[in-house]
Amino acid sequence: MTNIETTYAGLKLKNPIIVASSGLTDSAAKNQKMEKAGAGAIVLKSLFEEQILHETAAMACHYSGMDGCDYLETYVRQNQLANYIKLIADTKKVCTIPVIASISCYDDAGWTEFAQQIEQAGADAIEVNMMALQTGTDYAYGSFEKRHIDVLTQLKKVVSLPIIMKLGSNLTCPPALIHQLFAHGAAAVVLFNRLYQPDIDIDTMTQTSGMVFSQQADLSTTLRWLGIASAQVPQLDMAASGGIHEPQDVVKAILAGATAVEICSAIYLQGESFIAQCTEFLTEWLQSKGIPSIAEAKGKLNQKNVSNNSTFERAQFMRYYSSHEQ
Numbered sequence: 001m002t003n004i005e006t007t008y009a010g011l012k013l014k015n016p017i018i019v020a021s022s023g024l025t026d027s028a029a030k031n032q033k034m035e036k037a038g039a040g041a042i043v044l045k046s047l048f049e050e051q052i053l054h055e056t057a058a059m060a061c062h063y064s065g066m067d068g069c070d071y072l073e074t075y076v077r078q079n080q081l082a083n084y085i086k087l088i089a090d091t092k093k094v095c096t097i098p099v100i101a102s103i104s105c106y107d108d109a110g111w112t113e114f115a116q117q118i119e120q121a122g123a124d125a126i127e128v129n130m131m132a133l134q135t136g137t138d139y140a141y142g143s144f145e146k147r148h149i150d151v152l153t154q155l156k157k158v159v160s161l162p163i164i165m166k167l168g169s170n171l172t173c174p175p176a177l178i179h180q181l182f183a184h185g186a187a188a189v190v191l192f193n194r195l196y197q198p199d200i201d202i203d204t205m206t207q208t209s210g211m212v213f214s215q216q217a218d219l220s221t222t223l224r225w226l227g228i229a230s231a232q233v234p235q236l237d238m239a240a241s242g243g244i245h246e247p248q249d250v251v252k253a254i255l256a257g258a259t260a261v262e263i264c265s266a267i268y269l270q271g272e273s274f275i276a277q278c279t280e281f282l283t284e285w286l287q288s289k290g291i292p293s294i295a296e297a298k299g300k301l302n303q304k305n306v307s308n309n310s311t312f313e314r315a316q317f318m319r320y321y322s323s324h325e326q
């Protein structure tokens with residue numbers, strides 16, 4: 001009998017399809033709809049430290065020097081946190097699938113108390129969204145990676161929930177960081193978050209926003225690092241995120257080493273019926289290959305299992321590897 005249950009970050013999921021953190025998961029009603037559509041779990045929209053800092057800074061500017069300014073700043077922060085706690089509690093009332101809270105943080109300050117409130121509100125895990133660009137000429141190599149470890153270490157001290165680290169694809173050597181995160185008690189990693197895409201309008205000569213949603217071509221980066229990292233840190237659960245636009249892509253992610261997938265763009269573009277298409281295809285594909293479970297399919301085509309002819313570590317398009325003339 002084919003079984004598409006999976007374990008991810010210590011959670012038992014009825015299937016590996018997780019609705020990724022985004023506007024798709026910012027209300028209890030939307031989350032209930034995702035569960036009805038067949039999702040195995042959901043990650044709530046992130047609470048952004050950056051946004052809270054921005055709002056409190058704006059307030060500080062506006063009311064600077066006035067009585068009660070500190071009070072207003074604290075109010076903004078508390079209000080945002082209270083709304084987020086309510087989102088968790090309301091979602092837990094209407095969903096039976098695991099509900100993963102998401103915090104987007106720059107550093108480890110100030111999040112520990114909030115993490116405790118997330119735990120008390122009933123979240124099943126915390127996903128830490130750490131993606132940020134490092135752009136300073138004075139950047140100290142490795143300091144951004146260290147910040148991941150610091151945040152994880154602080155959170156592990158105050159909550160017993162599984163902590164999932166969601167990474168950006170702009171790291172020099174993801175497997176090294178993933179190995180460190182595993183050693184410091186991460187329950188899983190997500191490869192990868194999606195960077196905001198800038199563009200330029202040459203008519204108005206202004207900077208604009210580029211494509212919001214991913215494309216299937218983005219899947220290659222996800223598969224590459226899953227394939228390499230799952231071979232090197234096989235004990236740690238990994239979720240694929242980025243470029244899953246067809247049910248076949250879910251199978252590819254599992255073969256590369258994922259135990260779950262976090263999907264966003266395809267659900268925005270195709271609707272939540274995409275979730276059932278993925279679970280149905282996955283079941284049929286496993287049956288057709290005589291593979292009884294996700295655990296047995298996981299990593300079958302990762303770098304360790306295809307060691308003689310793995311394409312994951314190839315960086316240059318040498319003529320030898322390509323069918324195209326160069």
Ligand SMILES: Cc1cc2nc3c(=O)[nH]c(=O)nc-3n(C[C@H](O)[C@H](O)[C@H](O)COP(=O)(O)O)c2cc1C
Pocket residue numbers: 020021022023045046047102129166192193194212213214215218241242243244262263264265266
């Ligand atoms: C409109 C939009 C909003 C997003 N919001 C968040 C967010 O709040 N927190 C987060 O960790 N990731 C966020 N993401 C990233 C997604 O969760 C996901 O990791 C990424 O889009 C890659 O998956 P995809 O190719 O299926 O879109 C967002 C992505 C999009 C397109």
